[in-house]
Amino acid sequence: MSRSLCFLFLASKILANPDLNGRIIGGTPAHVYKLPYQVSLQNEEGHMCGGSIIHKSYILTAAHCLIGEKKLSIRAGSDFHDKGGTVRQVCAVTIHNKYNDDKEDYDYDIAILKLCQDLPLGDKILPVALPTFNEIIKDGTPVLTSGWGYTEKNVLSPQLLQVALVTVNQTTCRNNYKGVGVITGRMFCAGCKNKLCDSCQGDSGGPLFANRKLMGVVSWGYGCAMKDFPGVYTKVAKFRKWIRKEIKI
Missing domain, CATH: 2.40.10.10 (Trypsin-like serine proteases)
Known part of the structure; x- marks a missing residue:
C-alpha cells in the first residue's frame, strides 16, 4: 500500500502492540493562505507535530506531543515545515491536568503553548x-x-x-x-x-x-x-x- 500523501496524527512515541499511529492517506497539497491557522511544532531536530493558532500568542496542540520535550518552537505562515514563514520560541507549556501519559489512552489529549513573542497576524497567519x-x-x-x-x-x-x-x-x-x-x-x-x-x-x-x-x-x-x-x-x-x-x- 502506498503511503505517499499519508499525513499525521500519531503519538510522539511508537507503541508496540497495537500500533496506535495516526495516519493520513489520500491527501493533496495544501497552502497556508487557505489554512492560516496551521503551524509546525518543532523540537531541536525539526518538525515533530502540528498545532493551531488560537491567538497571536497561543497555539493549541496535543498533550502527547509534549511529553519529555524541551526547547520547542513553532513555524507559522509557510507551506513547508523547514523553511519560510515565521518562527517563534515556546515560553510555556500547559498540558491538561487530567492527561495521563502512563495510561496510553490519549484521554484529555490537549495542550496550550505560550509563545515568547506574538505572531505577526496577516493573510498567512491567523487565529482559528x-x-x-x-x-x-x-x-x-x-x-x-x-x-x-x-x-x-x-x-x-x-x-x-x-x-x-x-x-x-x-x-x-x-x-x-x-x-x-x-x-x-x-x-x-x-x-x-x-x-x-x-x-x-x-x-x-x-x-x-x-x-x-x-x-x-x-x-x-x-x-x-x-x-x-x-x-x-x-x-x-x-x-x-x-x-x-x-x-x-
Missing part, C-alpha cells in the same frame, strides 16, 4: 475560530485535517498536505475500537467511506476543521487508513472552558 462549549458535530459532517506527517516510513512530507474526511458515528467508532482503545466522550472519529484516507505520524496535534471552526485536534488511531478504524480526534468543544481559563489575554 473555536466552537462553543459542548457544541455538537453531527455524524457525517465534512471535515478537513492537515499536516506534514509521514509520507513513507520515517519521511515527513516537505509540503503541507490536507485531506477531506467525514465524522463517524460515536457508537460505531467505539464498537470498532473495542479491544484496541477506548473512545471517550472527549473524543470523536473521522474517516472516509469509500477510499483510504486518514492522518499519520507527524500530524499529531494538528487541526481538524469543520463548520468554519477548530472542532478537533489530531490525537490517535489504529494503523494507517485501515478499514473500520477511523482517526480519533480530541473534541475541542469539550475543552472550551479550560482553554478560556488557561489563556491569559
Whole structure:
C-alpha cells in the first residue's frame, strides 16, 4: 500500500502492540493562505507535530506531543515545515491536568503553548475560530485535517498536505475500537467511506476543521487508513472552558 500523501496524527512515541499511529492517506497539497491557522511544532531536530493558532500568542496542540520535550518552537505562515514563514520560541507549556501519559489512552489529549513573542497576524497567519462549549458535530459532517506527517516510513512530507474526511458515528467508532482503545466522550472519529484516507505520524496535534471552526485536534488511531478504524480526534468543544481559563489575554 502506498503511503505517499499519508499525513499525521500519531503519538510522539511508537507503541508496540497495537500500533496506535495516526495516519493520513489520500491527501493533496495544501497552502497556508487557505489554512492560516496551521503551524509546525518543532523540537531541536525539526518538525515533530502540528498545532493551531488560537491567538497571536497561543497555539493549541496535543498533550502527547509534549511529553519529555524541551526547547520547542513553532513555524507559522509557510507551506513547508523547514523553511519560510515565521518562527517563534515556546515560553510555556500547559498540558491538561487530567492527561495521563502512563495510561496510553490519549484521554484529555490537549495542550496550550505560550509563545515568547506574538505572531505577526496577516493573510498567512491567523487565529482559528473555536466552537462553543459542548457544541455538537453531527455524524457525517465534512471535515478537513492537515499536516506534514509521514509520507513513507520515517519521511515527513516537505509540503503541507490536507485531506477531506467525514465524522463517524460515536457508537460505531467505539464498537470498532473495542479491544484496541477506548473512545471517550472527549473524543470523536473521522474517516472516509469509500477510499483510504486518514492522518499519520507527524500530524499529531494538528487541526481538524469543520463548520468554519477548530472542532478537533489530531490525537490517535489504529494503523494507517485501515478499514473500520477511523482517526480519533480530541473534541475541542469539550475543552472550551479550560482553554478560556488557561489563556491569559
